[in-house]
Amino acid sequence: MTGSSRRSARSRAVSSSSSAAAAAAETRNPTTRTRRDMHRGRGPIRLMEVNLKSLLGFGFLALLIVVFLIYDRTASVVDEDRSLRIVTPLPAPKMMDLPQFQGEHKERLYWGTYRPLVYLGIRARTPRSLIAGLMWIGKKNGQYFMRHVCQDSDDLSTYGWTQHNGHDYGLQVLVDQDLTLTTSFFKTKTNGSGYGGDWAVRVAVQNEKSKLEEETLRTAHLFFYLADEDGNAFSIAREDPFFHDSTLLSSGLREDVGGWELHLDSPDNLEVHYAGFRTPHMHNLSELFLQTLGVHATKTRLLQLPDTSEQSPNIVVFQISGNLPFKMDIAFLSGTGLLNSRAEERVNSLTGALLTNQLNVKQKEFEDKYRRCFNVTDEVDSESVTVGSAAIGNMLGGIGYFYGQSRIALPTDSKLGNGKKYVPYWPAALYSAVPSRPFFPRGFLWDEGFHQLLIWRWDIGICLDIIGHWLDLMNVDGWIPREQILGAEALSKVPEEFVLQNPTNANPPALFLVLRDLVSGIKRNKFTAAENNQISAFLDRAFVRLEAWFNWFNTTQKGKDTDSFYWHGRDNKTTRELNPKTLMSGLDDYPRASHPSEDERHLDLRCWMLLAADCLHSIGELIGMKNVKEKGYYTMAKQLSDFEALNQMHLDLTSGAYFDFGNHTEKVRLRWHEVMEPSNNHLKRVLVRAVAERPQLGFVPHVGYVSLFPFMMKIIPPASWVLEKQLDLVFNRSTLWTDYGIRSLSKTSSLYMKRNTEHDAPYWRGPIWMNMNYMILSALHHYSQEDGPYKARAKTVYEELRKNIIGNVVRNYFQTGYLWEQYDQNKGKGKGARVFTGWTSLVLLMMAEAY
Numbered sequence: 001m002t003g004s005s006r007r008s009a010r011s012r013a014v015s016s017s018s019s020a021a022a023a024a025a026e027t028r029n030p031t032t033r034t035r036r037d038m039h040r041g042r043g044p045i046r047l048m049e050v051n052l053k054s055l056l057g058f059g060f061l062a063l064l065i066v067v068f069l070i071y072d073r074t075a076s077v078v079d080e081d082r083s084l085r086i087v088t089p090l091p092a093p094k095m096m097d098l099p100q101f102q103g104e105h106k107e108r109l110y111w112g113t114y115r116p117l118v119y120l121g122i123r124a125r126t127p128r129s130l131i132a133g134l135m136w137i138g139k140k141n142g143q144y145f146m147r148h149v150c151q152d153s154d155d156l157s158t159y160g161w162t163q164h165n166g167h168d169y170g171l172q173v174l175v176d177q178d179l180t181l182t183t184s185f186f187k188t189k190t191n192g193s194g195y196g197g198d199w200a201v202r203v204a205v206q207n208e209k210s211k212l213e214e215e216t217l218r219t220a221h222l223f224f225y226l227a228d229e230d231g232n233a234f235s236i237a238r239e240d241p242f243f244h245d246s247t248l249l250s251s252g253l254r255e256d257v258g259g260w261e262l263h264l265d266s267p268d269n270l271e272v273h274y275a276g277f278r279t280p281h282m283h284n285l286s287e288l289f290l291q292t293l294g295v296h297a298t299k300t301r302l303l304q305l306p307d308t309s310e311q312s313p314n315i316v317v318f319q320i321s322g323n324l325p326f327k328m329d330i331a332f333l334s335g336t337g338l339l340n341s342r343a344e345e346r347v348n349s350l351t352g353a354l355l356t357n358q359l360n361v362k363q364k365e366f367e368d369k370y371r372r373c374f375n376v377t378d379e380v381d382s383e384s385v386t387v388g389s390a391a392i393g394n395m396l397g398g399i400g401y402f403y404g405q406s407r408i409a410l411p412t413d414s415k416l417g418n419g420k421k422y423v424p425y426w427p428a429a430l431y432s433a434v435p436s437r438p439f440f441p442r443g444f445l446w447d448e449g450f451h452q453l454l455i456w457r458w459d460i461g462i463c464l465d466i467i468g469h470w471l472d473l474m475n476v477d478g479w480i481p482r483e484q485i486l487g488a489e490a491l492s493k494v495p496e497e498f499v500l501q502n503p504t505n506a507n508p509p510a511l512f513l514v515l516r517d518l519v520s521g522i523k524r525n526k527f528t529a530a531e532n533n534q535i536s537a538f539l540d541r542a543f544v545r546l547e548a549w550f551n552w553f554n555t556t557q558k559g560k561d562t563d564s565f566y567w568h569g570r571d572n573k574t575t576r577e578l579n580p581k582t583l584m585s586g587l588d589d590y591p592r593a594s595h596p597s598e599d600e601r602h603l604d605l606r607c608w609m610l611l612a613a614d615c616l617h618s619i620g621e622l623i624g625m626k627n628v629k630e631k632g633y634y635t636m637a638k639q640l641s642d643f644e645a646l647n648q649m650h651l652d653l654t655s656g657a658y659f660d661f662g663n664h665t666e667k668v669r670l671r672w673h674e675v676m677e678p679s680n681n682h683l684k685r686v687l688v689r690a691v692a693e694r695p696q697l698g699f700v701p702h703v704g705y706v707s708l709f710p711f712m713m714k715i716i717p718p719a720s721w722v723l724e725k726q727l728d729l730v731f732n733r734s735t736l737w738t739d740y741g742i743r744s745l746s747k748t749s750s751l752y753m754k755r756n757t758e759h760d761a762p763y764w765r766g767p768i769w770m771n772m773n774y775m776i777l778s779a780l781h782h783y784s785q786e787d788g789p790y791k792a793r794a795k796t797v798y799e800e801l802r803k804n805i806i807g808n809v810v811r812n813y814f815q816t817g818y819l820w821e822q823y824d825q826n827k828g829k830g831k832g833a834r835v836f837t838g839w840t841s842l843v844l845l846m847m848a849e850a851y
């Protein structure tokens with residue numbers, strides 16, 4: 001969970017949708033913004049621009065670039081070097097250039113439901129794709145709305161992929177008031193197909209209560225669109241005067257797939273209308289279509305598209321209307337127009353009864369694989385089977401492909417660009433499983449580590465491809481931007497203030513959790529020979545990147561003492577936060593030292609470093625590196641796992657709990673103050689922190705997830721009294737135990753459920769989170785198998801905790817229709833973002849007891 005925008009996106013949705021719209025609108029056009037920013041404050045150049053333009057016309061741009069370069073050289077060489085460095089890729093062979101990601105693998109994953117931010121969206125894994133999507137008109141409180149982009153305000157009572165294999169099949173159910181839509185995705189490559197094959201979408205629409213209530217919809221309007229990001233023009237079959245009763249809707253030509261055709265087939269009597277557009281903007285298609293519908297409705301009083309098109313359309317939308325219930329099949333063929341393309345036969349097999357057969361086969365395959373991969377035995381109750389299936393289905397169905405440039409914050413004191421706030425990262429692709437389709441439909445670095453714990457067990461090829469994309473985003477310093485907002489579509493979901501990525505901020509290197517699993521999987525013969533080879537080749541190439549990553553942490557996040565680390569970049573000046581946040585840790589407002597300083601030692605980061613060092617060592621061994629010991633990872637892992645050393649730095653002997661260390665006082669609180677706003681001379685009430693005692697160096701006495709890190713990482717020897725203390729803390733209702741999982745912060749903590757500012761409700765200060773509960777369960781499982789005095793106790797606690805968590809997540813799913821971001825520690829109720837099918841999906845691994 002990556003702090004800032006996670007939180008912000010959440011509060012944004014709660015507070016005001018208009019400001020969200022404004023923020024989105026403001027960020028909509030990256031190219032013009034960049035250009036505008038580059039000009040800001042450059043008096044002399046602007047003058048020249050006018051003169052030169054009139055003189056030179058088009059030659060101007062080239063000249064301007066030259067002038068820029070000269071100008072920048074003289075501005076500040078140091079700053080420039082720094083900013084250029086930030087956006088320089090690590091000079092190492094790209095992961096995605098590995099042979100295993102080319103050829104068949106690449107083609108196999110070409111098309112997919114890779115637009116997780118819309119209810120149903122298809123694209124190819126290429127920077128400028130042909131994209132497809134579904135919209136429909138929904139009704140709420142007598143008003144009509146266009147459904148397209150996943151958003152909570154649409155108030156769907158449930159939606160999500162109940163099945164998806166990440167590759168060529170998915171089944172999604174969406175319930176919008178009385179309307180139930182079932183969408184199936186199917187992909188195949190046959191004789192005649194172009195690159196990437198053909199695909200089909202089936203949409204079945206039903207009306208639950210149509211017989212009972214007069215008010216309900218009797219007809220439904222679906223909209224299916226295609227848009228070419230590359231700007232290639234389409235033909236629209238119905239524009240052709242000789243168009244006659246065929247299934248063909250539209251066709252076109254692309255470099256990647258050759259000729260293509262889109263067909264519509266249905267057993268029902270449907271009315272079809274269309275509109276064609278020519279525009280480069282793909283992020284606001286709902287508005288575009290709505291506007292067109294509105295204009296036509298005003299003229300004709302009909303709710304239908306005008307059956308017209310702009311010249312050379314690169315976007316076409318079809319309105320498909322029918323009496324409920326009805327069903328439609330959309331077939332997309334690639335490689336058409338050649339002699340042997342067998343188009344008719346292929347349309348046939350992608351629609352109607354043949355499609356039904358293919359979908360049934362895929363459904364069966366999915367169910368079998370699901371049982372096999374996640375140990376679903378007859379003992380598992382059917383409700384859990386359903387939720388587990390939705391968990392993996394949504395994890396895989398939530399995989400997206402994005403392309404664009406991150407924006408990297410420049411230091412505020414930077415002289416470069418005279419106030420320019422950011423530099424663009426290099427244009428890059430990301431293939432990533434998103435934490436939540438409506439709220440966080442983009443890549444998050446530390447979330448991905450947890451996502452892959454599920455995905456590697458399902459499809460190692462997809463897993464490596466995703467991790468490979470992340471590692472390729474590493475810059476020359478070994479830094480990876482933690483939140484990836486790539487492309488206008490992704491940008492349209494993020495408020496402006498959270499777009500910039502700070503190149504001094506870390507984020508837990510949770511990808512090492514997966515790499516560790518892969519290494520141990522190889523050692524324990526879990527994979528086929530082919531998979532072994534893939535993983536080894538991957539690790540071999542990844543090694544230098546992982547080293548750079550490690551080294552970035554080891555140098556930029558180190559603490560004062562040897563082998564101590566802290567999350568650098570906490571705000572030591574703020575007086576508005578009860579406890580300055582630590583967004584880089586992923587645990588946002590989890591309490592740390594009250595006064596951020598260089599004396600801090602953060603327990604969780606130390607444990608992440610141990611994981612990374614240990615993992616690098618074992619990868620080095622696995623890939624047969626000769627001097628692997630000399631690299632220092634082994635030594636470092638030994639030092640960091642040294643029990644005495646750990647205890648000396650972090651163990652509080654009285655409570656037996658592990659703590660952060662820092663400059664701290666417990667005597668802080670927020671008080672209302674009146675301050676004058678300089679802009680308008682109005683008095684404003686704000687919360688300001690009052691500190692009633694001088695902070696001192698010492699342990700930061702908050703028991704919670706951070707305290708449990710040494711336990712989660714299994715560093716504590718099974719016979720140690722410290723282990724017993726951890727079990728005490730976990731299994732005590734006055735501290736961390738609840739009937740729904742382990743709380744993020746102990747009830748006894750002074751900051752338990754305390755707001756951090758007037759705007760920031762408690763986040764990691766009480767509620768139950770699934771990623772950490774998974775780690776805790778994993779540790780309990782481990783200690784319940786290790787001989788020692790606490791073995792039996794660990795087993796009891798393990799079993800009870802597992803039962804509690806699964807029971808609660810399953811119950812919530814059936815009550816609310818969703819998996820949630822967190823669960824309330826008092827009643828177990830789902831909270832925060834819903835459709836949070838990222839790490840909450842780990843509930844499936846808990847069911848499978850796969851740790």
Ligand SMILES: *[C@@H]1O[C@H](CO)[C@@H](O)[C@H](O)[C@H]1NC(C)=O
Nearest residue numbers: 189190191192193340342345
């Ligand atoms: C595909 O084409 C090849 C050669 O044209 C033919 O031998 C084969 O039977 C075809 N396969 C199918 C499934 O039609």
Ligand SMILES: *[C@@H]1O[C@H](CO)[C@@H](O)[C@H](O)[C@H]1NC(C)=O
Nearest residue numbers: 028029281284287288289291
């Ligand atoms: C879509 O966004 C573009 C760029 O911001 C804008 O020019 C255009 O007017 C928008 N279209 C609609 C229909 O809102």
Ligand SMILES: *[C@@H]1O[C@H](CO)[C@@H](O)[C@H](O)[C@H]1NC(C)=O
Nearest residue numbers: 372373374375376848849850
């Ligand atoms: C399934 O569970 C059994 C018994 O607990 C275990 O031996 C086996 O390894 C598990 N299989 C998988 C794929 O996790």
Ligand SMILES: *[C@@H]1O[C@H](CO)[C@@H](O)[C@H](O)[C@H]1NC(C)=O
Nearest residue numbers: 569570571572573596597598
């Ligand atoms: C805050 O941190 C900055 C950067 O580490 C440091 O230069 C400054 O002295 C610190 N201020 C206080 C009040 O500790």
Ligand SMILES: *[C@@H]1O[C@H](CO)[C@@H](O)[C@H](O)[C@H]1NC(C)=O
Nearest residue numbers: 551554555558631632633636
């Ligand atoms: C990590 O940094 C320390 C210095 O702070 C250095 O001694 C150690 O060798 C580094 N570890 C590795 C594995 O490079």
Ligand SMILES: *[C@@H]1O[C@H](CO)[C@@H](O)[C@H](O)[C@H]1NC(C)=O
Nearest residue numbers: 595597599663664695696697
């Ligand atoms: C702890 O913080 C206080 C308040 O900022 C500061 O005066 C003091 O010097 C700090 N102590 C240490 C040891 O850094």
Ligand SMILES: *[C@@H]1O[C@H](CO)[C@@H](O)[C@H](O)[C@H]1NC(C)=O
Nearest residue numbers: 728729731732733734735748
């Ligand atoms: C549970 O925690 C509370 C609060 O720390 C403590 O007073 C109590 O003794 C603990 N109970 C047990 C059984 O350890």
